[in-house]
Amino acid sequence: MIDLKLLQKDFDGVSRALMRKKVTLETINTLKERSELLKTAKATFEASQAEQNAMSKLFGQYKREGKDINELKAKVDANKAKTAELQESMRQAEESLTTLIMGIPNTPDADVPDGESEDDNVEIKKVLTPKSFDFTPKEHWELAEQNGWIDFERGVKISKSRFSVSYADGARLERALINFMLDFNRERGFVEVSVPVIVNRRSLEATGQLPKFEDDLFKIEDENLFLIPTAEVPLTNFFRDEIISADKLPVLMNGYTPCFRKEAGSAGRDTRGIIRQHQFHKVELVAFTKQENSDKIFDKMVQTASDILTALELPHRLVQLCTGDLGFGAAKTIDLEVWLPGQNTYREISSISNTRDFQARRAKIRYKEGKKNLLVHTLNGSALAVGRTMVALMENGQNEDGSISLPKVLDKYL
RNA sequence: AGAGAGGUGGCCGAGUGGUCGAAGGCGCACGCCUGGAACGCGUGUGUAGUUUAUUCUACCGAGGGUUCGAAUCCCUUCCUCUCUGCCA
Numbered sequence: 275m276i277d278l279k280l281l282q283k284d285f286d287g288v289s290r291a292l293m294r295k296k297v298t299l300e301t302i303n304t305l306k307e308r309s310e311l312l313k314t315a316k317a318t319f320e321a322s323q324a325e326q327n328a329m330s331k332l333f334g335q336y337k338r339e340g341k342d343i344n345e346l347k348a349k350v351d352a353n354k355a356k357t358a359e360l361q362e363s364m365r366q367a368e369e370s371l372t373t374l375i376m377g378i379p380n381t382p383d384a385d386v387p388d389g390e391s392e393d394d395n396v397e398i399k400k401v402l403t404p405k406s407f408d409f410t411p412k413e414h415w416e417l418a419e420q421n422g423w424i425d426f427e428r429g430v431k432i433s434k435s436r437f438s439v440s441y442a443d444g445a446r447l448e449r450a451l452i453n454f455m456l457d458f459n460r461e462r463g464f465v466e467v468s469v470p471v472i473v474n475r476r477s478l479e480a481t482g483q484l485p486k487f488e489d490d491l492f493k494i495e496d497e498n499l500f501l502i503p504t505a506e507v508p509l510t511n512f513f514r515d516e517i518i519s520a521d522k523l524p525v526l527m528n529g530y531t532p533c534f535r536k537e538a539g540s541a542g543r544d545t546r547g548i549i550r551q552h553q554f555h556k557v558e559l560v561a562f563t564k565q566e567n568s569d570k571i572f573d574k575m576v577q578t579a580s581d582i583l584t585a586l587e588l589p590h591r592l593v594q595l596c597t598g599d600l601g602f603g604a605a606k607t608i609d610l611e612v613w614l615p616g617q618n619t620y621r622e623i624s625s626i627s628n629t630r631d632f633q634a635r636r637a638k639i640r641y642k643e644g645k646k647n648l649l650v651h652t653l654n655g656s657a658l659a660v661g662r663t664m665v666a667l668m669e670n671g672q673n674e675d676g677s678i679s680l681p682k683v684l685d686k687y688l
Numbered sequence: 689a690g691a692g693a694g695g696u697g698g699c700c701g702a703g704u705g706g707u708c709g710a711a712g713g714c715g716c717a718c719g720c721c722u723g724g725a726a727c728g729c730g731u732g733u734g735u736a737g738u739u740u741a742u743u744c745u746a747c748c749g750a751g752g753g754u755u756c757g758a759a760u761c762c763c764u765u766c767c768u769c770u771c772u773g774c775c776a
Contacts, residue, residue, distance in 0.1 A: 313737095316737075316738080316745080317738075319745085320737090320738075320744065320745040320746085321744080321745090323744090323745060323746090324743095324744055324745070326756080326757090327744095327745090327757085329756070329757095330756050330757040331706070331707085331757080332756095333706080333756050333757070334706040334707080334756090334757070335706090335707090337706090338706090338707095343756085346756080347756060349756095350756045350757090351756070353756090354756070517698090517734095517735085638735095640735095647735080647736095
């Protein structure tokens with residue numbers, strides 16, 4: 275949620291930032307109007323309520339002293355009706371503001387490049403050089419089938435399209451990667467956490483998936499519960515409605531979960547293979563920091579994810595997302611894209627975001643600084659998407675006969 | 689899933705219509721005491737909005753109702769605990 279006080283104070287600055295995220299000036303103006311309306315409505319109501327409270331107190335006093343209450347009662351009755359009306363209009367103002375603001379994205383950082391789509395993202399650097407093959411490298415689905423690692427048809431039979439089965443060495447590699455990543459992140463200071471993969475509506479509102487993106491989520495019928503699209507949701511909600519003592523910060527977490535996404539709107543994209551599945555494994559980093567430290571922790575998270583790829587000997591690059599590609603809650607995002615020789619391109623394998631206080635304001639996660647309670651900054655990032663890591667290992671490690679050489683860091687996990 | 693009990697501040701816990709944002713205790717912070725510490729004593733200690741500030745408003749799981757006035761009465765709902773059932 276964006277900072278309404280800041281909008282009041284620096285309307286031009288905030289609206290300029292929001293317009294970079296394609297929020298129309300009309301919407302921003304409405305937002306400002308509604309927040310001012312609420313403020314006045316609240317003030318009027320509270321004044322009337324104060325009057326009511328004062329008279330009610332008098333009422334008790336009169337009764338105790340045996341005074342006549344008829345006149346007072348008439349006054350109090352009249353004020354009561356007025357107060358109820360004021361309260362109702364305050365409620366309406368509140369509701370219309372909430373509805374609007376919950377759908378407003380975060381403001382991008384000043385240094386985020388402008389752009390329309392992923393084509394305008396800015397490459398920051400490349401790590402490791404893709405090796406050249408003296409044969410035509412295959413795509414991962416071919417290798418996966420040839421090695422008996424992934425069974426696509428049976429995944430569809432058991433569930434539906436965009437589901438697959440990892441099998442034998444494929445399943446073992448998957449598990450090895452999860453363990454490897456969890457250990458790697460833990461050694462970097464991220465405490466391992468295992469969380470529910472089914473969460474309630476409030477949790478998804480806090481992180482920003484709801485109310486706007488309900489169509490992307492698998493919902494449990496009749497329960498008002500949802501399958502998580504990322505461990506970011508349960509991990510970030512760990513501290514929801516809490517005040518963390520400042521000396522505990524930063525809190526760095528690391529968790530593995532399966533993730534579930536409907537992939538509505540991506541029909542026809544990545545239909546072959548396991549690049550885009552309804553269910554996939556991911557190890558996620560989440561951090562809670564003091565406001566002044568989130569940039570530092572952000573860099574640490576990017577470095578950690580990049581180092582995992584390096585340890586796995588996977589060539590990759592860092593890309594800073596432009597405003598047009600930035601997610602709903604993110605102020606700043608760096609994607610890690612891994613080289614896929616079969617596809618002859620870099621593909622996203624991790625996305626690391628600083629949401630600053632956007633999620634913290636929705637989730638009411640604060641810390642105490644002196645006498646004041648401040649919103650934490652929350653950050654999240656994959657380290658890494660497991661399925662896509664398998665894809666990269668297959669395509670980069672393939673030999674001419676279709677067998678696959680795996681990096682030696684995985685030896686002790688296999 | 690059935691039966692019962694219950695949800696109050698960081699924690700425990702009192703409070704059945706007004707003087708209750710809420711006794712008391714624990715914890716925590718500061719001060720006194722001490723060579724230093726424990727003990728003891730004193731003071732302070734919820735969140736959010738509003739205001740320059742005092743103030744004021746809201747919050748005793750959530751939502752609604754009764755009333756001039758609700759932590760307290762009524763309704764709905766969520767959650768927790770105990771027993772029974774089921775089950776990794």
